[in-house]
Amino acid sequence: MPKIEIYSGPHCPYCVRAKGLLDRKRAEYTEYDISKNEETFVKMLQRTGGRKSIPQIFIDDQLIGGCDDLHALDRDGKLDLLLGKEK
DSSP, rough: OOOOEEEEEETTTHHHHHHHHHHTTTTOOEETTTTTTTTHHHHHEEEHOOOOOOOEEEEEEEEESHHHHHHHHTHHHHHHHHHTTTO
């Protein structure tokens, strides 16, 4: 199973959509709430090259991007490959 990390925040509909897709795929992920800790926000900025929008999603330390990027991977049939699942 790949290592999936999501930087998110409260009341973020895009975060909810991204996590919902991963939940439907039965993918386990670690969520970091950037609103609870400034160090977490700073780490996200470092890892994303300064992107401030949420969610920011990583699969096996590779930046996937945000919710739309994750859904685009799924539409293109590439998400299952990243998640180690066959389509």
